Amino acid sequence: THIYTLIYNVTLDLSPVSTDGGDNVYTACGNGTPGNPQPGEGLYNRTILDTDNDAIPEEEDEVCGDLPYITHNKDAVMVTGPNANGTYTVMYTVEVMNLGGAPGAYDLVDTPNFDDDITIVSADYTTTNVVPAVAGGALSFINGNPNTLADDISIAAGAIQTYKLTYNVRLDLSAASTDGGDNIYTACGTTTA
Numbered sequence: 001t002h003i004y005t006l007i008y009n010v011t012l013d014l015s016p017v018s019t020d021g022g023d024n025v026y027t028a029c030g031n032g033t034p035g036n037p038q039p040g041e042g043l044y045n046r047t048i049l050d051t052d053n054d055a056i057p058e059e060e061d062e063v064c065g066d067l068p069y070i071t072h073n074k075d076a077v078m079v080t081g082p083n084a085n086g087t088y089t090v091m092y093t094v095e096v097m098n099l100g101g102a103p104g105a106y107d108l109v110d111t112p113n114f115d116d117d118i119t120i121v122s123a124d125y126t127t128t129n130v131v132p133a134v135a136g137g138a139l140s141f142i143n144g145n146p147n148t149l150a151d152d153i154s155i156a157a158g159a160i161q162t163y164k165l166t167y168n169v170r171l172d173l174s175a176a177s178t179d180g181g182d183n184i185y186t187a188c189g190t191t192t193a
Contacts, residue, residue: 010043012067014099028101028157031065037064042101068104070155072096086122087170094163098155108150110165112142117181121168125149128162139165 014024031041037044042087043065046056073096081088098104112120123139131154139147149163173183 006045008043008162010067012100014069014071017129017168026067026069026100027141028066038064042066066157067103067169068098068102068155069100070096070098070106072108083168087168090167090169092165093131094149094165096150096155096161096163098157098159099159103154103156105152105154106150107148107152108163109140109146109148110163111146112143112167114169115181115186116143117172117173117177117179117183117185118143118169118171119179123147123167123172125163125165128164129159129163130163131155139167 011019011020012026014023014026016024018024027041028184029037029044029152032038033039039046041064044062046062049059050056051058072094074092074095078091079088079098080091081189083089092110094108094110096106096108110125112123114120120141120143123141124137125139126136127134127149130150134153149165153161155161170179171185172179172181173185175183
């Protein structure tokens with residue numbers, strides 16, 4: 001018996017700006033015919049064995065494995081207000097997607113870095129389709145503090161898990177404000193020196 005161990009170090013890039021020459025769509029093992037993987041699917045690999053050295057193989061065998069490809073998208077902010085107490089309600093939606101062909105796991109951290117004249121009055125989040133279920137709950141009231149939304153959360157191949165974040169904030173540009181800011185609002189996309 002001879003044993004040959006093949007080790008491949010691979011990367012998977014499904015991003016629209018990838019330069020790997022692929023179509024940016026993952027094709028899982030057995031996608032065309034379930035249980036019968038084909039070349040071009042997942043980590044398809046085939047061996048052929050020629051036992052009498054006549055260039056005609058007597059045996060062939062194949063294996064195929066899949067990889068996860070986890071990515072996320074944070075949707076545009078929705079702002080309502082001012083509320084009766086002068087605050088604004090700010091909502092974000094984060095979707096975590098597994099575009100690959102195998103289950104994977106991820107961590108998710110959200111860090112609000114609002115203008116320094118904005119204070120967080122309250123903050124919380126909820127989840128949808130997250131397994132094991134993450135109850136959601138309160139987020140930090142401190143601007144710039146990272147909030148761990150998910151720690152080693154499993155996601156199935158093809159699954160989408162959703163996190164909805166809600167911040168209740170106050171903007172105070174008055175000279176007497178005590179928020180520690182510079183009393184100058186910096187809009188999104190504004191370059192600061």
